[in-house]
Amino acid sequence: MTHVNVLDPGASPLDYYGFELRRLRESAGLSQRQLGDILNYTGSLVGQIETARKVPTVEFSERVDAALGAGGLFSRLLELVLRSQLPAWFRQVAELEARAIEICAFQMHMVHGLLQSPAYVRAVLGALDENDLDDRTAVRLARQRIFEKAEPPIFWAVLSEAALCQEIGDREVMREQLAHLVSFERNPRINIQVLPFSAGAHAGLTGSFTLFRFTSDPTILYTEGYGSGHPSANPATVKDCSLRYDHLRAAALSLKDSAELIRRVMEERYGEQGDSVA
Template identity: 60%
Template sequence: MVNIRSLDPSASPLDYYGAELRRLREEAGLNQAQLGDIVFCTASLIGQIETAKKVPTRRFSEQLDAALMTGGVFSRLVGLVLKSQLPNWFQPYAEMEAKATYISTYQAQLVYGLLQTPEYARAVLSVDHSDKLDEMVAARMERQRILEREHPPVLCVVLDEATLHLEIGGAEVMRKQLAHLLSFLNHPWVQVQVLPFAVGQHAGLMGSFTLLRFEDDPDLFYAPVYGGGHMTANPQVMRERSVGYARLQATALSREDSAALIARVMEERYGHQPGPAVA
């Protein structure tokens, strides 16, 4: 039996998406099974999305737009839906990140979210979000779309060497993640540097942080804390952390030497190991 649960479209972006899907499907004279056949999914999935029980993917949304000839309605809505899946405390930062023209970040343990592979992100997020893992991974991948814009932000990343050695998700996941980092070597707007262990004490010892700069808004400082994050536009904090970040960049390996270190760790630590000999 078709689920006809009433929805409050104003309750959330997910509810609005579901209500619009039901409305436009019915206007097209299609039942859930018929639409499912067109977009290559089950009637059950259509029903779950219409009743806000399941989060749609971007690919699904693009298929809906083509099937229902909506002019891109669902491709536009899905960004809001996926953003709403981020933790409440993180959403304000994600909104500012998406508006920034310059992003400068130091990461002490993990690869920055904008550069994570889906597999690496899944392993990281599984620690605290196993109940909605697919949605969280999709939301993190959606954040990365800002790097695909016609005018993307400039992204400067300094990774502590520890991020290369902390095995997240297993050797194969790490190998793919480090290969992904290497793919940015010649990217015009992304710079990845590694801060080697040999540096000793440095300006990032207090932990990971990010600086966001904008065309017209005040600069922002952001630092993750347990169960949340701290964001401020305090000029003195920006002054101190900007100097600290400049020192980190100056101390870190060059772009080319960083790539060489990443490649070496990828092969030596996460390279394919030969299996046991067969008698």
């Protein structure tokens, strides 16, 4: 008799997802392979998700909902699953991102996670550890789904010019990433300003930080270290960094000039003309 791994649906959102997937599949009288054929995935993948060894994707969840008549159950569960896969210290940040009506971020050396392209995400997460890179990339990209809500937050990002010049991945990855930034140019809810090198000393020299504003709750300041996050609602600290952010936005290029600089860096630093040898 084939051993069947028994999941505890209360162990985690991923376990619950797998438990429900197996329950509804068996109720439909389908084997893992048969369901995989219907979904256009392998039966092995279905089995890995059922046993909580693989993180499901948006596309997989939507197809399962349709195939098993689940009424959107798996698409709804996916939000909890992906959030639970974030590092424990970062889960509170994802919750802040999901609840905030306005997010103001300053980034020193890399593009903010909410603005990262898939290839850039893989390069960042794979810098020291390539284990489970597909799943970890999907989890980080899932944070960007906050912009798909009926009322997405206003997002304001001030990026140091250094973030455009730090070559993460390779030149093709950077071209794609900068093109991704430019794609937000006409989105009034996602605003990107570049703080140029010519700004010199500025109010953000201490490091990157993010401010989360809510309808009724106090504003939260978030800073980050190696493997740890530091949210704070201390009024004096929040007031100080709010003032710093105002100065950073004032010192940064306008939205239009920022987009033009991003295009220029994309073409001059990472453009295809640089591939040829003189």
